[in-house]
Amino acid sequence: MDLLIKNACMIIHDNQLNAVAIWIKDERIHAIGKNFDEGSFEQIIDAKNQLVTQGLVDVHVHLREPGFTYKETIKTGSLAASRGGFTTICAMPNLEPVPDTIEKYNQVQELISQSAVNHVLQYAPITKNLRSEDLVDQAALKNAGAFAFTNDGVGVQKAGTMYLAMKEAAKNQRAIVAHTEDESLLFNGVMHKGEKADELGLAGIMSAAESSQIARDLLLAEETGVHYHVCHVSSKESVRVIREAKKAGIQVSCEVCPHHLLFADEDIPKNHGYWKMNPPLRAREDQNALIEGLLDGTIDCIATDHAPHSFAEKNQDFNHSPFGIVGSEYAFQLIYTAFVKKGIFTLAQVIDWMAIKPAALFGLTVNRLNVGDPADLAIFDIEHSYTVDEKKFLSKAENTPFIGRELFGDTLYTLVNGKIVWQGGNQNGSLANFR
Numbered sequence: 001m002d003l004l005i006k007n008a009c010m011i012i013h014d015n016q017l018n019a020v021a022i023w024i025k026d027e028r029i030h031a032i033g034k035n036f037d038e039g040s041f042e043q044i045i046d047a048k049n050q051l052v053t054q055g056l057v058d059v060h061v062h063l064r065e066p067g068f069t070y071k072e073t074i075k076t077g078s079l080a081a082s083r084g085g086f087t088t089i090c091a092m093p094n095l096e097p098v099p100d101t102i103e104k105y106n107q108v109q110e111l112i113s114q115s116a117v118n119h120v121l122q123y124a125p126i127t128k129n130l131r132s133e134d135l136v137d138q139a140a141l142k143n144a145g146a147f148a149f150t151n152d153g154v155g156v157q158k159a160g161t162m163y164l165a166m167k168e169a170a171k172n173q174r175a176i177v178a179h180t181e182d183e184s185l186l187f188n189g190v191m192h193k194g195e196k197a198d199e200l201g202l203a204g205i206m207s208a209a210e211s212s213q214i215a216r217d218l219l220l221a222e223e224t225g226v227h228y229h230v231c232h233v234s235s236k237e238s239v240r241v242i243r244e245a246k247k248a249g250i251q252v253s254c255e256v257c258p259h260h261l262l263f264a265d266e267d268i269p270k271n272h273g274y275w276k277m278n279p280p281l282r283a284r285e286d287q288n289a290l291i292e293g294l295l296d297g298t299i300d301c302i303a304t305d306h307a308p309h310s311f312a313e314k315n316q317d318f319n320h321s322p323f324g325i326v327g328s329e330y331a332f333q334l335i336y337t338a339f340v341k342k343g344i345f346t347l348a349q350v351i352d353w354m355a356i357k358p359a360a361l362f363g364l365t366v367n368r369l370n371v372g373d374p375a376d377l378a379i380f381d382i383e384h385s386y387t388v389d390e391k392k393f394l395s396k397a398e399n400t401p402f403i404g405r406e407l408f409g410d411t412l413y414t415l416v417n418g419k420i421v422w423q424g425g426n427q428n429g430s431l432a433n434f435r
């Protein structure tokens, strides 16, 4: 089918292109230009006053299938991501069973091929059952399609285990993606250690629980030469050690989550599970260090850590709720509203952090808006504002502190391989200067 997106505004490397047309044919971008004969297209999308971007890429989501389908499924999680403009998402392996053998990994792949509406790439774990003991067979899982290895949800507690995993991953040319958390430094903490935790009478998690394990891993990454990627960096010390490691030539990359960029612990209004996530919201200076880290290139990309849980699980206080918040459906909109509209980030930077860099880090195929690229695209009505309404979520879950927030940038369309997988409300905004 031939589809034309006309009057598109696109940002390519800081240049804004207005009123261009994108011709999509056979799942790919066939041509980009101005004067196509509209009569020869089966479908035409008029993107007047709207922003057309490469499909967004989220390297950190939890889809919960198999094992926890009451929280989310591959179908609902991938739909939620499509609504957010994501065309590729990378799913964490803290599932039941953990896909730590080829058989179990292939079973998840089969479920993905049956029900995902966008590209879902499944991570394989670093160790069997996510425990810091036996390594998985990386070479076999790589052959089965594993694009990277992670124990997200828990840290790899033993340095020796991490070292051996990194050595193997370097050999297999795969990244080690690390949730860093030294369990001996947790002391039953449920939120960031500081005044707010004291005020709420809750046990705190010190930043060093995260940053000390990053420091350990950076030296092991140097020793092994592996590509080491750090999940959801949350503290200023973590940013500092990663910045130093990059200067020293260590092959490290990292991601930050929207909630850590938008909030600090002092913003937590009450002792409620919708504010509980791992790592926790830290101090204002940590939040500022994360923004700085993105701007100076220490932090490579933005990832949501979409972590759905049931209402009953999350509608409790900090001591009883599990960690995690959902994020797929409004991540771009949060960043656009809080940072681009205020002139802190440019749209080109955000597209880089949410579409281009995350794909490049792991060698994933991505649309770069070149002719011949897969037609993975999102169209945002950038000036249309709406309120985050959990009742409209496509995710099964609604656990997020962003409920009720006013955001700009409704997702009008998400296209995967040239096929419309999400179509939103059709409000016309006005074409502002998107940068």
Ligand SMILES: NC(=O)N[C@@H](CC(=O)O)C(=O)O
Residues within 6 Å of the ligand: 062, 094, 152, 153, 154, 179, 276, 277, 278, 279, 305, 307, 308, 323, 324, 325
């Ligand atoms: N981030 C969270 O708070 N929770 C995640 C695990 C994780 O990403 O660490 C989950 O699986 O629920």
Ligand SMILES: [Zn+2]
Residues within 6 Å of the ligand: 152, 153, 154, 179, 231, 232, 278, 279
């Ligand atoms: Zn994690």
